[in-house]
Amino acid sequence: MDLSNHPKSLITGAASGVGRAFAKHLASQGYDLVLIDKDKEKLEDLSKELSNEYLQEVEIRVVNLSNQSELNNLKDYVSKIDNLEILINNAGFGLSGHFTRNELDKQQEMINVHITACFTLCRVAIPKMVERKKGFIINVSSMSALIPLLGNVVYNATKVFTITFSEALQAELRNTGVKIQVLCPGYVDTGFYNSEELKGFKRATIPKRMWMTADKVAELSLKALKKDKTIFVPGLKNRILLRTLTKGLSGLFVKFFSKMIKKKISLTYLVET
Numbered sequence: 001m002d003l004s005n006h007p008k009s010l011i012t013g014a015a016s017g018v019g020r021a022f023a024k025h026l027a028s029q030g031y032d033l034v035l036i037d038k039d040k041e042k043l044e045d046l047s048k049e050l051s052n053e054y055l056q057e058v059e060i061r062v063v064n065l066s067n068q069s070e071l072n073n074l075k076d077y078v079s080k081i082d083n084l085e086i087l088i089n090n091a092g093f094g095l096s097g098h099f100t101r102n103e104l105d106k107q108q109e110m111i112n113v114h115i116t117a118c119f120t121l122c123r124v125a126i127p128k129m130v131e132r133k134k135g136f137i138i139n140v141s142s143m144s145a146l147i148p149l150l151g152n153v154v155y156n157a158t159k160v161f162t163i164t165f166s167e168a169l170q171a172e173l174r175n176t177g178v179k180i181q182v183l184c185p186g187y188v189d190t191g192f193y194n195s196e197e198l199k200g201f202k203r204a205t206i207p208k209r210m211w212m213t214a215d216k217v218a219e220l221s222l223k224a225l226k227k228d229k230t231i232f233v234p235g236l237k238n239r240i241l242l243r244t245l246t247k248g249l250s251g252l253f254v255k256f257f258s259k260m261i262k263k264k265i266s267l268t269y270l271v272e273t
């Protein structure tokens with residue numbers, strides 16, 4: 001039984017980077033937190049910091065999301081939370097290199113974390129949110145998923161899943177009070193790039209102005225929950241870059257005119273309810 005009256009938020013990959021920034025913002029907004037990660041020490045440090053600073057209830061759970069039995073335990077736990085208001089599927093990691101040269105186990109692990117864990121937690125959390133007619137889900141994808149042919153095959157494919165899954169889910173959940181956002185950041189200055197898997201990546205090749213802080217990404221994402229859009233790319237520079245790369249500059253004008261048309265013709269998804 002939950003004795004706190006505060007709304008609850010559960011964040012995966014909460015021990016560092018964007019997940020950690022989400023945790024800080026939500027604690028400052030009065031949310032009790034359930035923080036999931038595989039790094040116990042980092043989770044404990046963050047929990048102490050947040051409980052001291054914001055006096056919120058902070059629960060930590062050490063879970064390797066790529067492990068099916070650990071994910072099953074988490075699934076059972078989440079299915080028993082009655083007041084989960086925000087679920088953030090943020091855990092993830094990168095891989096670089098050729099599809100056939102990456103370790104198969106690492107690629108499988110990536111599919112488990114980016115796809116299976118995200119799907120499973122949405123599947124158990126949403127029914128209760130629908131019952132309460134209130135809930136927010138942020139699924140973290142990547143801007144690279146919106147730019148075909150750039151980057152790593154499995155990373156991009158799993159992040160494309162996150163986008164398609166979230167958009168379809170949002171369409172199906174319209175009028176239920178449950179809001180889905182799929183967050184597509186560009187370059188975020190986190191430990192993401194320090195991993196063994198990305199040791200070939202050279203930060204200096206990316207212009208400084210293209211980097212965002214994890215704090216800014218989390219802040220903008222939470223603000224954007226109030227907007228009526230599912231795909232959210234944080235940062236104007238990222239949105240301009242994306243539009244230029246995918247549609248060319250003419251895309252800006254196409255978007256402008258299609259917005260005007262959309263005001264007259266309501267384009268809705270055709271889904272069974």
Ligand SMILES: NC(=O)c1ccc[n+]([C@@H]2O[C@H](COP(=O)([O-])OP(=O)(O)OC[C@H]3O[C@@H](n4cnc5c(N)ncnc54)[C@H](OP(=O)(O)O)[C@@H]3O)[C@@H](O)[C@H]2O)c1
Nearest residue numbers: 013016017018038064065066091092142187188190191192
């Ligand atoms: N940084 C970027 O430029 C960027 C751009 C676009 C999208 N993203 C996405 O943003 C999300 C957050 O990334 P970030 O930049 O904040 O990276 P980060 O600082 O490395 O944080 C990711 C967190 O996820 C955790 N994690 C990874 N695999 C896990 C597993 N199997 N089980 C439990 N936790 C696991 C990591 O734990 P460990 O530290 O113990 O591995 C880490 O705490 C990811 O989904 C990433 O794909 C990042």
